[in-house]
Amino acid sequence: MESSIALIIVLVVFALSLFGGMNISSVLILSGMVGIYLIVGIDPVINLVQVDTFSTAASYTLTTIPLFVLMSQFIVKSDIVKYLYSLIFITSRGKSAILGVFTVILGGFLGAVSGSASAMSAALGQFAVPELKKHGYGETFAASIAAAAGSLATIIPPSIGLIVYGAITQTSISSLFIGIIIPGIITIVLLSLIVVFIYYKESKKNPTQNTEHGETKRYSTRNYVISAATGILIMVAILGGIYSGIFTPTEAGGVGAFITLIAALILGKVNKEFIASSFKETIKITTMVMMIMIGATIFTRFVTLSRLPQKLIETLGPLLDSPMLIMIILLAIFFVAFMFLEGAAAIVMLVPITLPLAESVGYSPLEFGIIMSVIGTAGLITPPVGISTYAVSGVTRISSNKIFRYTMVYAIFISIFGSAILLLFPELITWLPNSMK
Template sequence: MGPYEISLFVLVLLVVTLGSGIWIMASLVIVGLVSQYIIADFSFVKMGTISATIISRNSMSWELSAIPLFIWMGELLFRTRLSQSMFEGLTPFVNRIPGRLLHTSVLGSTMFAAVSGSSAATTTTVGRITVGELLGRGYDRALTTGSLAGAGTLGLLIPPSIILIIYGVIAEVSIIRLFAAGVLPGLLIAVLYSGYIIIRATLNPDIAPKRDVTYSTCELLSAARKLLPVIILMAVILGAIYSGVATPSEAAAIGLAATIVITLILRQLSWDVFYDSLKSAVKVSAMITSLVVCAAVLASSMSYVRLPQSIAEIIVDLAPSEFQLILLLAVFYIFLGLFLDGTSITVMSLPITMPIVMAAGVDPIWFGIFLVIMIELGQITPPVGFNLYLLQNLTGDSLPRVARATLPFFFLLCLGVAILYAFPQIVLWLPQVIYG
């Protein structure tokens, strides 16, 4: 088969298996094995040997052990009152900013993202506090919903990010450098969100009802104390990683231990909370790690049937510039985001796109951050945008209404990508400073 025939065969096979409704991880394995059998003409024995070796090697990946630990930590935080305390602590500090409490969704999501690594956990945990408070005080409904949907996606970008761990494992890129690279882009997007809220509130003050409340120094100090648990967790996790004291997996264990200690000290950790959080973490972790391992089978199969090389040949024939390539990949990932979740997009696409990106000379660290932001766009894009469904449940609004409210933040994310493309050092500077 030529490059066009190989690409078309794999694409059709992937569409058919996914469209059949079977599990995504099963689809990945089926596509890989059928491609090996038909295109590479491997025997069943050889296919079994290759698959067993790949599954065994990837199942024992030390880097993947960070995923269940970070997920469990997020589940514990979700089931305690730390999010409520965080909202109460942020309230006095945003009182004088145009938009006032609308910024608590952005700031709260930014802080919680630094200890959870999950968009869903960030959106749900922050949203169950801020949505009721803001709507009850008369804040603009669309901006309340949209700002939380957009800010919730920061859980994918700001370290410790589970998606960045998956990307690092599959693409064989330093996870520590990826974590460092995600900090400034995450803060940039948070600033874009808050800046948009400030502009909207300045042009139309009615979206954020004014309350003549002043806070004394003692009240500000009391509010700051309520932020301490989350700040301590951020310092423990990120400090352990960036100081070189711990690897991401070790930092995950340290962060989990710190979370348990803090919740015990605050008397918020009951047996029910412990059991429910552990059960949920096991389910989610099993799903994610199974996808990663099955994606490794697909990636290996694609290399045997020379799919990346085939697609690379097609792209070389098109002779796109670097900008055109990135634009093409952006459209590709936004399209995938219409139908798939972030983990599935990452594990399914990287075996194909990573060789192309490397051949084009795109920095793999920069591309990792670009990929995560593309996945963030998918989180707030119907019909499968997961954050939209979370906000639908939290607000009681229809899905189209939630999607319309989120649209400005979709374009703000696109603006963030454009800025990062124009100024790639926003991504690359911190890893270079810390690790050389």
């Protein structure tokens, strides 16, 4: 069958199955198999299911995922997040204007020791929103800060999205983890600036906003010291180990999980339920990602057979002399995709199509992956899906529509200024990876 007709049929199957409520992994598998069958017949489909799907799931690169997810579960269930947040508020001495910035920075810090945007958003929603409200922040504004801060986990290493991207494009996970550090810091700074601006703008409307309304709950000094030391040690071990070449990303995930488990033991949090629930959630999340990757393998094979990337390059041929315009178009596509889809799903669907075009205008897979991830951060807080926003809404019972009024501002600010900085100065991405041993 003509590939153009097959492409139209696959798009219809994709849309019907997606809006019919199927999981994204099932949507990718079904659409890919239908497309391959229409173009080359049934035998390649059978061979793909028998051989390539196993090769995908057995990839060494993906062993990084369960170890980092397990580390994330240990962190959340050992209450390290809660202790660190309390410590931040106490050391800020109740300076309300700074508290929002501290929340953003803490979101980035916790993202570095977790990697789960939804988990961090939910955790910050539980602990940050009540504390911010005590210090005069409106509950909706406070919830929006928690959602934005939690979304930083998608770009601060370890990031499951970056691992998936690296596996698909065969880009070094180590380079991705190190390359995202400076863009991650830039994103945190931009987000902090807009939070401070909104805070002072609202404080003029409500002069009593900076009045302290309550006391932050205090825990033992021992808990604070152990939690802070654990966070610092994990960051040094993971980022330092990868940067220096001591650890592979997989080994770094194992080291991080081990450090966190020891901290949980010292804090007295480890019991049968702690272990069982941590491994149960790790298996669920890892299985989900593996199924998405299998779906991506099948769907990518169809994309290759359909010659869609080549057709896209031919269609946009007149624009190839304007690399910046091409990149803006591609990033706009990703921004819209992240508004509707979970990050890993958007990556596996679009990267095989868009990366060849990005490479044709001079951007390496490393540069494209990092810039795309920053856009993904904005997508996590943008309607209609906005996973981070819904996570905060779920734990705070604050209307997601109200939270979106603030998070849309953050998303636009990050998308415009964050991507502009990285597009104009790609050296900010490549400098640290190029200096790795």
